[in-house]
Amino acid sequence: MAQLTMAKALNLAMREAMAEDPTVLILGQDVGQDEGVFRITEGLLKEFGPDRVVDFPVAESAIAGVSVGLCMAGFKPIAEMQFSGFGYHAFHQIENHASRFRNRTRGRFTCPMVVRMPYGAGIRAIEHHSESREAIWAHLPGLKVVIPSGPRNARALLRASIFDPDPVMFYEPKACYRAFKEEVPEQPETMEIGKAQVVRAGSDVTIISYGASMRPVLEAADELMEEYQIDAELIDLLSLVPLDTEAITASVKKTGRCVVVHEAPRNCGPAAEIIARIVENALMYLEAPVQRVTGYDLVMPFFNLERAYLPDSTKVITAVKEVVNF
Amino acid sequence: MPRGKIELENYVESLSILDAEGNVDSSLEPKLEPQELRKILRAMLLARRYDERMLKLQRQGRIGTYGPALGQEAASLGPAYVLSKNDWLVPSFREPAAMLYRGWPMERLILWWGGNEIGARTPDGVRDTPICVPVASQCLYGAGIAWGCKLRHDGTVAVCFVGDGGTSEGDFHEAMNVAGAFNLPLVCIIQNNQWAISLPRKKQSAATTLAQKAISYGFNGMQVDGNDILAMITAAGEAVDRARRGGGPTIIEAVTYRLGVHTTADDPKKYRTEEEVEQWKCRDPLSRFYKYLKKRGVLDDKARDVMEEEIGAEITAAVENAEKYEPDILEPFHHCFETMPNYLEAQLGEFRAYLDAASGGEGGASGQDNPALYRQVH
Numbered sequence: 001m002a003q004l005t006m007a008k009a010l011n012l013a014m015r016e017a018m019a020e021d022p023t024v025l026i027l028g029q030d031v032g033q034d035e036g037v038f039r040i041t042e043g044l045l046k047e048f049g050p051d052r053v054v055d056f057p058v059a060e061s062a063i064a065g066v067s068v069g070l071c072m073a074g075f076k077p078i079a080e081m082q083f084s085g086f087g088y089h090a091f092h093q094i095e096n097h098a099s100r101f102r103n104r105t106r107g108r109f110t111c112p113m114v115v116r117m118p119y120g121a122g123i124r125a126i127e128h129h130s131e132s133r134e135a136i137w138a139h140l141p142g143l144k145v146v147i148p149s150g151p152r153n154a155r156a157l158l159r160a161s162i163f164d165p166d167p168v169m170f171y172e173p174k175a176c177y178r179a180f181k182e183e184v185p186e187q188p189e190t191m192e193i194g195k196a197q198v199v200r201a202g203s204d205v206t207i208i209s210y211g212a213s214m215r216p217v218l219e220a221a222d223e224l225m226e227e228y229q230i231d232a233e234l235i236d237l238l239s240l241v242p243l244d245t246e247a248i249t250a251s252v253k254k255t256g257r258c259v260v261v262h263e264a265p266r267n268c269g270p271a272a273e274i275i276a277r278i279v280e281n282a283l284m285y286l287e288a289p290v291q292r293v294t295g296y297d298l299v300m301p302f303f304n305l306e307r308a309y310l311p312d313s314t315k316v317i318t319a320v321k322e323v324v325n326f
Numbered sequence: 327m328p329r330g331k332i333e334l335e336n337y338v339e340s341l342s343i344l345d346a347e348g349n350v351d352s353s354l355e356p357k358l359e360p361q362e363l364r365k366i367l368r369a370m371l372l373a374r375r376y377d378e379r380m381l382k383l384q385r386q387g388r389i390g391t392y393g394p395a396l397g398q399e400a401a402s403l404g405p406a407y408v409l410s411k412n413d414w415l416v417p418s419f420r421e422p423a424a425m426l427y428r429g430w431p432m433e434r435l436i437l438w439w440g441g442n443e444i445g446a447r448t449p450d451g452v453r454d455t456p457i458c459v460p461v462a463s464q465c466l467y468g469a470g471i472a473w474g475c476k477l478r479h480d481g482t483v484a485v486c487f488v489g490d491g492g493t494s495e496g497d498f499h500e501a502m503n504v505a506g507a508f509n510l511p512l513v514c515i516i517q518n519n520q521w522a523i524s525l526p527r528k529k530q531s532a533a534t535t536l537a538q539k540a541i542s543y544g545f546n547g548m549q550v551d552g553n554d555i556l557a558m559i560t561a562a563g564e565a566v567d568r569a570r571r572g573g574g575p576t577i578i579e580a581v582t583y584r585l586g587v588h589t590t591a592d593d594p595k596k597y598r599t600e601e602e603v604e605q606w607k608c609r610d611p612l613s614r615f616y617k618y619l620k621k622r623g624v625l626d627d628k629a630r631d632v633m634e635e636e637i638g639a640e641i642t643a644a645v646e647n648a649e650k651y652e653p654d655i656l657e658p659f660h661h662c663f664e665t666m667p668n669y670l671e672a673q674l675g676e677f678r679a680y681l682d683a684a685s686g687g688e689g690g691a692s693g694q695d696n697p698a699l700y701r702q703v704h
Binding site: 051056057059061062064065066067068069070071072073074075089092093096097102103104105106107108109110141142144165166194242243245246 | 447456471472504668
């Protein structure tokens with residue numbers, strides 16, 4: 001076991017996959033010589049050479065579209081978008097081709113590719129570098145959307161995504177890249193995409209979140225127990241598509257109360273879908289309306305204001321108390 | 327630094343071999359055996375008659391909207407003719423001549439325009455990608471396929487098609503830039519048919535030629551008479567050979583003309599004159615090639631009549647086969663992902679219940695309420 005940051009754990013997952021499978025390639029801006037702007041591809045150019053770790057021209061649509069073509073030619077590309085805010089250029093290729101080729105060719109051509117993107121706020125980055133727009137991708141049929149929250153699940157989920165037979169949008173919470181370390185096993189580890197984790201069992205209320213928002217949720221859960229004797233059950237979704245309806249439903253049936261937390265804006269955000277599933281599957285178990293702690297429906301503020309605009313433990317605690325005292 | 331003119335390494339050539347009367351420039355005439363020449367004529371004729379039949383089928387409501395390629399047979403067949411089986415052809419949607427030549431069964435193309443995904447399923451043994459609708463987007467996966475060819479070092483190449491309108495898209499630029507930067511074995515054929523629906527070529531770009539765009543990406547371009555099959559075969563053959571030998575990409579601008587509608591959903595009379603169309607009809611790729619073959623004594627009217635009869639029967643059989651096809655109404659659920667996730671299984675169950683009810687089963691309404699659905703369910 002080694003103590004790794006998420007940045008190192010993601011790097012490890014790619015190194016392992018590339019060593020095992022010669023068809024795995026990395027394409028992205030500054031991923032080779034510069035080892036990625038967040039150093040996620042550190043050492044990989046040296047180890048695997050420029051045919052497999054490709055410093056790509058500044059063209060996100062091309063990174064995605066060329067990856068689609070490489071899939072047809074029998075490769076498994078890992079496409080890196082430097083920031084999710086620039087991934088919109090690639091939207092067209094991902095929606096019109098990556099997500100559809102399996103269906104439209106009735107399985108003759110498939111797109112076993114991963115599109116990695118750092119998302120979210122928290123590192124005081126300049127404009128366009130801090131948005132959480134995962135809901136956009138979750139809306140597109142034919143794509144999986146995976147979002148890790150810590151080093152260990154990041155490594156296991158990235159491995160699962162690389163070897164998944166279908167395209168996976170892999171959203172990396174950049175605020176977590178170096179925020180903390182975790183024990184990561186020596187041997188390659190994988191996780192099933194689409195399974196949520198109950199990271200803490202509890203009886204009074206279910207708090208559902210994912211990605212970077214898991215940090216304030218964990219803090220809030222500690223404080224809720226210590227200060228208010230509220231025993232919260234925490235669910236880390238880990239993937240938005242597939243969404244683990246069973247885990248959500250089982251927990252809400254048990255606690256009867258629920259708060260959903262994410263950085264993304266509220267309108268048509270992931271919480272809306274999560275709450276719809278609760279209504280469909282566990283309405284009669286609810287003791288209180290479900291609350292959302294999310295980004296506001298605003299353009300992401302510049303970094304001097306970003307902290308106040310993000311979900312934090314105070315906002316989560318307020319929402320939980322309202323739900324519990326309803 | 328003094329001021330001066332920068333000499334560029336790359337250049338654009340032009341090529342024309344056969345004139346509108348079927349006279350050949352013998353210094354440029356490719357050496358093709360009579361048997362090959364007859365095969366080429368047949369492939370062009372097949373595409374022409376297929377287009378004509380498809381327009382009729384559309385009018386009869388037997389297929390959906392159709393985008394004919396009338397007049398562009400040489401521009402799309404030439405590049406297909408020079409490819410090997412293991413190469414890749416990456417079409418847009420006006421390349422039936424190329425696709426049929428490469429081995430796509432005609433019924434599959436009919437099925438695509440008839441609204442069936444099976445028409446986008448590349449047949450086994452063929453490497454090509456299916457018809458692509460979003461303009462120029464295919465250039466990027468074409469570049470990706472070419473990249474794969476290069477990584478495998480197996481001497482295969484990719485040919486992608488785009489229209490004159492498509493050259494204004496960002497994806498065209500990104501694909502050509504990547505092809506140049508990585509020296510990919512990609513040949514891009516621009517079918518410049520003069521009209522992007524209603525926008526004429528001169529309003530699409532201020533560039534004198536579309537072929538010259540190659541220069542900005544660091545490789546050569548060629549502007550070819552796209553209605554001259556001999557010129558298209560020669561130009562594409564050279565470009566494909568160069569790509570195969572590691573010499574990198576080429577842009578070939580095939581100057582042609584869309585004799586028909588953009589699709590059956592538009593009326594070209596709104597934006598172009600009949601005189602213009604008539605002028606281009608005089609430069610029809612099929613008639614000029616036929617004149618050439620007659621002059622060379624490769625074919626006479628009688629042999630052509632026999633060919634026409636065979637083609638007519640082939641098309642009729644393809645239409646019959648296509649119309650026998652019954653889509654599986656549940657199939658889309660099975661091809662979204664390799665393994666169906668729980669949420670889709672649940673939606674499939676919901677859909678099945680709806681179908682059962684609609685077809686009169688399980689206490690639902692009578693199937694006569696919805697005969698089309700009833701037919702599909704049973």
